[in-house]
Structure formats: structure tokens, C-alpha cells
Amino acid sequence: MSETKQVILPIKGMTCANCVATIERNVKKVDGVQDTVVNLSSEKATIGYDASKTNLDTVIARIRRAGYDVAQAEGEFVIKRIADSVDAQRLEGTLKSYEGILDVSINLSTEKATVQYIPTLINQANIRDLIKKAGFEAVILGDEAEDAEAEAREKEIRKQRNLLILGLIFTIPLFLLSMGRDFGLVPAAVGHQSWFNWLLFALATPVQFIVGAQYYEGAYKSLRNGSANMDVLVAMGSSVAYLYSIPIMLGWLSGHVYFETAAVIITLIRLGKFLEARAKGHTSDAIKKLLNLKAKSAHVIRDGQEVEIKVEEVKAGDVVITRPGEKIAVDGVILDGSTSVDESMLTGESLPVEKSIGDTVIGGTLNKMGMIRFEATKVGKETALAQIVKLVEQAQGSKAPIQKLADSVSAVFVPVVLALALITFLVWYYLVPRFATAADVNIFTRALINAVSVLVIACPCAMGLATPTAVMVGTGKGAEMGILFKSADALERAGKVDTIVLDKTGTITKGQPEVRRIVTVQKDLTENELLRLAASVESASEHPLGEALVAEAGNRAIQLVIPEKFSAKAGVGVQAIIDDHEVQVGSRRLLDELDISSEAIQTVLTEIEAEAQTAIVAVSDGKVLGVFGVADSIRASSQKAIEHLRALGLKTIMLTGDNAKTAEVIAKQAGLDQFIAEVLPQDKADTIKKLQDEGKIVAMVGDGVNDAPALAQADVGLAIGTGTDVAVASAPITLLGSDLDGAVKAIRLSRKTVQKIKQNLFWAFFYNVILIPAAALGYLNPMLAASAMAFSSVFVVTNSLRLKNAKIG
Numbered sequence: 001m002s003e004t005k006q007v008i009l010p011i012k013g014m015t016c017a018n019c020v021a022t023i024e025r026n027v028k029k030v031d032g033v034q035d036t037v038v039n040l041s042s043e044k045a046t047i048g049y050d051a052s053k054t055n056l057d058t059v060i061a062r063i064r065r066a067g068y069d070v071a072q073a074e075g076e077f078v079i080k081r082i083a084d085s086v087d088a089q090r091l092e093g094t095l096k097s098y099e100g101i102l103d104v105s106i107n108l109s110t111e112k113a114t115v116q117y118i119p120t121l122i123n124q125a126n127i128r129d130l131i132k133k134a135g136f137e138a139v140i141l142g143d144e145a146e147d148a149e150a151e152a153r154e155k156e157i158r159k160q161r162n163l164l165i166l167g168l169i170f171t172i173p174l175f176l177l178s179m180g181r182d183f184g185l186v187p188a189a190v191g192h193q194s195w196f197n198w199l200l201f202a203l204a205t206p207v208q209f210i211v212g213a214q215y216y217e218g219a220y221k222s223l224r225n226g227s228a229n230m231d232v233l234v235a236m237g238s239s240v241a242y243l244y245s246i247p248i249m250l251g252w253l254s255g256h257v258y259f260e261t262a263a264v265i266i267t268l269i270r271l272g273k274f275l276e277a278r279a280k281g282h283t284s285d286a287i288k289k290l291l292n293l294k295a296k297s298a299h300v301i302r303d304g305q306e307v308e309i310k311v312e313e314v315k316a317g318d319v320v321i322t323r324p325g326e327k328i329a330v331d332g333v334i335l336d337g338s339t340s341v342d343e344s345m346l347t348g349e350s351l352p353v354e355k356s357i358g359d360t361v362i363g364g365t366l367n368k369m370g371m372i373r374f375e376a377t378k379v380g381k382e383t384a385l386a387q388i389v390k391l392v393e394q395a396q397g398s399k400a401p402i403q404k405l406a407d408s409v410s411a412v413f414v415p416v417v418l419a420l421a422l423i424t425f426l427v428w429y430y431l432v433p434r435f436a437t438a439a440d441v442n443i444f445t446r447a448l449i450n451a452v453s454v455l456v457i458a459c460p461c462a463m464g465l466a467t468p469t470a471v472m473v474g475t476g477k478g479a480e481m482g483i484l485f486k487s488a489d490a491l492e493r494a495g496k497v498d499t500i501v502l503d504k505t506g507t508i509t510k511g512q513p514e515v516r517r518i519v520t521v522q523k524d525l526t527e528n529e530l531l532r533l534a535a536s537v538e539s540a541s542e543h544p545l546g547e548a549l550v551a552e553a554g555n556r557a558i559q560l561v562i563p564e565k566f567s568a569k570a571g572v573g574v575q576a577i578i579d580d581h582e583v584q585v586g587s588r589r590l591l592d593e594l595d596i597s598s599e600a601i602q603t604v605l606t607e608i609e610a611e612a613q614t615a616i617v618a619v620s621d622g623k624v625l626g627v628f629g630v631a632d633s634i635r636a637s638s639q640k641a642i643e644h645l646r647a648l649g650l651k652t653i654m655l656t657g658d659n660a661k662t663a664e665v666i667a668k669q670a671g672l673d674q675f676i677a678e679v680l681p682q683d684k685a686d687t688i689k690k691l692q693d694e695g696k697i698v699a700m701v702g703d704g705v706n707d708a709p710a711l712a713q714a715d716v717g718l719a720i721g722t723g724t725d726v727a728v729a730s731a732p733i734t735l736l737g738s739d740l741d742g743a744v745k746a747i748r749l750s751r752k753t754v755q756k757i758k759q760n761l762f763w764a765f766f767y768n769v770i771l772i773p774a775a776a777l778g779y780l781n782p783m784l785a786a787s788a789m790a791f792s793s794v795f796v797v798t799n800s801l802r803l804k805n806a807k808i809g
Helices: 017-028 056-065 085-096 124-133 148-182 194-211 213-224 230-249 259-283 285-293 384-397 403-435 440-457 460-480 488-494 504-508 527-538 544-555 588-594 599-610 638-647 660-670 681-693 705-713 725-730 741-776 782-805
Strands: 004-012 033-039 044-050 073-080 101-107 112-117 137-140 297-302 305-310 319-322 331-336 339-342 353-355 372-378 483-485 499-503 514-520 564-569 573-578 581-586 614-620 623-631 651-655 674-676 698-702 716-720 733-735
Touching: 004 056, 004 384, 017 033, 017 044, 017 056, 017 213, 017 403, 017 460, 033 384, 044 056, 044 384, 073 124, 085 101, 085 112, 085 124, 112 124, 124 137, 148 194, 148 259, 194 213, 194 230, 194 259, 213 230, 230 259, 230 403, 230 440, 230 782, 259 440, 259 460, 259 782, 285 384, 285 460, 384 460, 384 483, 384 488, 403 440, 403 460, 403 741, 440 741, 440 782, 460 483, 460 488, 460 741, 460 782, 483 488, 483 741, 488 716, 488 741, 499 504, 499 681, 499 705, 504 651, 504 660, 504 698, 514 527, 514 544, 514 599, 527 544, 527 573, 527 581, 527 614, 527 623, 544 614, 544 623, 581 588, 588 614, 599 614, 599 623, 599 660, 638 651, 638 660, 638 741, 651 660, 651 681, 660 674, 681 698, 681 705, 698 705, 698 741, 705 716, 716 741, 733 741, 741 782
Parallel strands: 499 651, 499 698, 651 674, 698 716, 716 733
Antiparallel strands: 004 044, 033 044, 073 112, 073 137, 101 112, 297 305, 297 319, 319 372, 331 372, 339 353, 483 733, 514 623, 564 573, 573 581, 581 614, 614 623
8 A cells, every 4th residue: 555755855966956956866766765855955855655665764875866866954862761781773774664764873972872864754852752652861962053954054154254265265366376477467577486376276276176076076076976066167167267277387387377276266155155155044944034033931730739841841721820921831722711812923913803612723823911820732843833834835845837947948058068068168269260370279268268257157056046935935924924925826816817816704794793683473472482482402513693692692691402303504504403393493595495385585695685684594394483583793994905906906896695685785995806695615616616617717706615616616715714714725725814815825826926026037048148258259158157146146036035025015
């Protein structure tokens, strides 16, 4: 039996879009791998594989064979109760069997275990739990990094910075000496001595083979895998200048040495890559902010005593105490107390939310007023905050459709540049001499230098970073605003919609209907008795209109009866046995189902519906008992949000199962363009399909179980996060807030993100289309070319980061 697994691996060693294609191509060759998506900006690979055919070790080995590596973190633990080497071997074997743990080393004399692990798959708290399950106790040495992956990345950046500093130490004096000789600033008696070239050689060599070692290694691995990446261009360009200078230094050829050119190329590109890595670090700021929301500790009741423990040690079922000003540790349900909670960090809504016994609280939110005791229901990776982080990471690791163009170009980019560099050399060497009188050696040198310029000016990195950096910033900014895009595809498509369909109850309205009118038909029946019968039936239902009847009965202190033989029919109503009588409660359709026709009843129904109330009829033994008028108030924010949606050029349509008259009144009050009423739950998706068949690109906003099929059918589904889990799971976009303003922000953010992507792609293509010919024509020397190449990627990343400050709300 096949078992599909999905893992996210942090990748090291990628430099350009060609690296992305190389990893994807190589990993897909592994039997059992079903899908691979590599993101250059986040430097992560999302890989789905059949666990019955392959395993994580095989996948990682394939990545390493392709010339790249998986970032890993290291944790040290003091192990208690470990007796001998048998215990050590057993613990080592146990830990190694878990996915994400790469290596385990146990030192019996110090009773320490050193564990190498992949931080995107497992953390130190998980490892400590595994050690406990194996029968030992573990103490983490030192504080665990909040983001072990970020720590691993930071270590890599420090390494790059050190190499850059080394490069600058040798390159700056090399450049000054070489340029000083060229411009006569170094005395001829010194500059034209043979030892002077040896000095330049001595300064250039460490840069070439220590600072530039990564490019040689990357080029070799790339070529070994049958592809060519940016490393190939850099290694070839700098090597040509360096190697050409050696015979001149040895006196075998006459001419000018280009040691400074080789060194400057490597150092400038190293500088660009360092700045790019620093800038890329800011694209994941949203994830870091979300991680920082997590509480560090929690006060729980253990053995009748209140104790403070790390949040990772909280278990489902624990009773947690949270005082005013403290962060709520995990998700739970309040057992005692009341308070107001600031949920703005998750939902984007600024007003605190009142909470009391029975209400749910979310880990990471801030307790403002009172002390509460709550039962932990979701801990660790199950909490809402952890799920949000996971969703954002998945979205940031996915590819937007617009990226296909860049991927297609990147696949052939480096080979084309190599061909252009060769053509440049041949044209300058064979054709230019026919129209010039320069010495052959000058023509050869000029041809070589121009070819080098073509090699180092080409920048596949800018194209590779154009889309993923903008997607990372866009999805991150969305998370900060309470908008979760589950994929880059959803982020791109949201900006293209021209029609938005809105569910009525709980979306446009508050979703808390109230009984506004009660009309009894039978003379011997009071309002309270009618309400008792209808509410007793509805007490077994979860429909919001039914809940309104039950709530009204509670307001009137009416004692309800437990219904017997309860049943429901979608879009029609419910029925049950109450006081030995069959009582049915439902919409107008119930009368049609029972074939009941009464002019007096129809008049009452029409009056109620004309007042924008939903009519609910109660029937017993074939007779109409009475009619209820139930109404739901429009949210204060709905009218403004709909106004903003129309300003964005969208056609706004309300979709409801309510009657046409009620729907018409609400549609006018909300300022909608159109309404579609009396739609059965199972027909909502068909209604969306009809709009799509008319050529419309449709977004659907809803929050109920009934909306799930329509959310899935729409081009873009937006689920109100305060709704059901089914609705949230069915939609590619989740709005954590409770009002329509989130839909406005989601569409605006999508449009601005796509605008950034288009700007980045335009720059990347424009840069290469303009500057590669300029280099081929001899208008750029290699050092200027290297400088332009290095900073083109920095420009793309920086442009994407500007999205963080864009005005969306």
C-alpha cells in the first residue's frame, strides 16, 4: 500500500534559476518521487514521494549528487539514565530511525548526545520527546534557537561574508596597483619591472582559488549533471582572464596582464551574492514574526500545583492559567474566567475579542484583561499558529503560473550565453581585423576581453528570483494582515477575478439571526407554545436560523422538549416527534413538500419577506401552526467592503438560499450589483459554474459547510476563517478575520504582488537583452560587467521587498 509523504527541505548551494531546474530534474529521477518544487528565493524544496518506493535518505543523496546540500542544524543533549554502550547503541538506532534526523553521536564518558537534524522536519523539543520515549531523560544544552533553519542560514552567510572580506583584502590593493600602473600613477621604473606582474599574480591567486573555489566546485558539479549554471559563467569568465595573464607574466607573450580583472569579477559577484543573501533574509520576515508570536512558557496545573513549564511541554488536556498581559500558550477552551483577547497579530482585526467560559482561545494571542483557566486542546504542530506558519511556508515554496516563462528561459539561458560569448570572440578575432589596423595581439586580447564581458554580464539569477521573492513577500504580508494564501497560484489568480460571489449568512451578515416576529395561525396556540414546539425540534439542528429559535426560547425561559426521531432535509427543513406529535419546521419549500396551500399563510409569508426577514413555518399533523420572521443584521463593515470591491472593478453578486424578496432588500442595503436567491446548498457550485461558463473569472467568499463545494468550484475561493473547518479546507485563500474587508485586501495584495513580479521580470529580461549585446559590442569591460551582474539580483530582491511597505488596507 502506497503512502504519500511531503517534506520541505532547506537547500544549500543554489545560485541561479538553472540550479532550481537541475535539482528538480535530478530529484524527479528518483523512483517514487511524485512532485518536486524548488524555490530559489526561500532556498527550499517541497518534495512529495511514495514512502513505499523511496525514502528521505535517497532523496537527500540525489540532491547531494546533483552538487547541492541540505541545510542542517546541530543539537547537544545531556542524556540521563544511560548505563552502557548497549544503551547508547539502542538510543542511537532509535533516533536515526526518525525522519529528519541525519546523524547521532553519543559520548558515554560525558553522557552527551550530538544530533544532526533537518530543522524544517524536526526540532530539538521533538528530539527530546523521542529520547524520553526511548526510556531516557534529555536536557538541551543551551537555549534552542527559535529558528534553527535561520541559524543554519546565518552560519552560511557568515562564511560568505568572511570570503568576501578575504577577497577585498587582496582585490583592493591589486586593483589599485594595476590601475595605478595603467594611468601612470606608479613610476615606470617600478610598474614595468617583471616582478610587478608577479606581485599582481600573488595577490590574484588567493582570490581565484580560495574566494572563487565555490564557483569552480559549482561549475564542475553542474557540468557533471549535464547542465550549466551561473557558476559556469563566473568560473569561465574569471579563469580566462587569469590564465591568459600567466604566459604574459612568464614572458612567453607580450601584452597586458588581466589579473585584476579576474579578481574583481569574483569579488564583485561575491559582494552581490552576499548582499542578495542578506536581502533575501528579509523576504521571510513574516515567518519570523509569526514564530515570535509563540509563547515561551506556560503556567499549568500539575499534581494540584501551578507550575511554569516550557510551552513545548504543554500536553493536550492540561489546565493552563493565563493572567492579564500574558500570551496565551496554546489553543484551548476556557473553563473559568472571562477576558478580552487581542487577536490582531493573527486576524488583523484591531479590536479585542471578548471571551468567556466555553469560548476558544488561540495560542500566541494576547490576554488583555482578566485571568482565565483553559483546557489545552491543540498543542505543538496542531495549534492554529503552527498551522498558519505551515500554510505560509507551503505558499512561499510553491510556484506561480507566471514563473513558467522565466523557468523556460532559464533552462536554455546559460548555454545560449556560452554560445554568444564564443560568437563574440570569433567575430572580434576574425571579422574586426578586416576593418582595423591594430596589432594581432591587441585584436586577440580585445576579442577575449569582450567574450569575458559577455560571460559575466549575463545574469540568470535575476530571472530566477523575480517571481519567488515577490511571492514570499506577498504571502508573508498577507499572513501579517490575516490573509492566508495556500499557494502562489492562488496569490496570482486572486488579482485576475472580475466577479465576486458572496454568501449572505455569516459573510455579508453577522451570521447571528434573531427572531423578529412570531405569527400564530391556530387560535388556541400562544406565541410561547408555538416557539416551544418549533425550538424543541430545532434544538437538534445546527442551522443558524434554527439556533435563532432556540436562542429566543432561552430568552423567554421556555423549557424545551428533547426531540425524538429527528431528521433533516437540506434546503427544506427539519422534523421530529414532540409531545407525541410530528412537528416540522422549515422554509416555504416545506409547504410545497407537504402540498399545503393557504392564501392566508401566503399573505403572512409575503409580509414577513417584504420586511427583509426570512420566513420559517411550523407544521404539525398537516396543519400550519404559525410563522416566524427571522432576520440577520448586515455587518457594519460589509457595505464599505462591497463599495471597495466595486471600486476594484469587480461585479458583486450575493448568493443565498433565502427567498428572493428578502435577498432583494439585503442586496439593496449592501449595495450589491446582483443577487441570486433560493439556491439549494447542492446547487451553489452549479451557480458558480454557470457564471464561469459565461466567461467570468469568479471568486467566491463563504464560511459555511454549504459553501464548501462552491468555494472549491470558484476560480478563487476565499473562506472566512471564523467559519467551519470544511470551508477553510476547501478554499485556496483563508481570511482569518470575520468580515469582508479581508477579501478586498486579498485582491489588492494579489494585484500589487503580480505587479511586482511583472516589474522584476521586465527588469531581468531588459537587463539581459540590452547589456549582453552591449558587452558583445565592446562597450563594457569585464569589471563593469561583473558589477552590473552582481547588483541586478540585488535590485530584483530589493524591489520585491518594497511590497512590505505597500499600502493595502
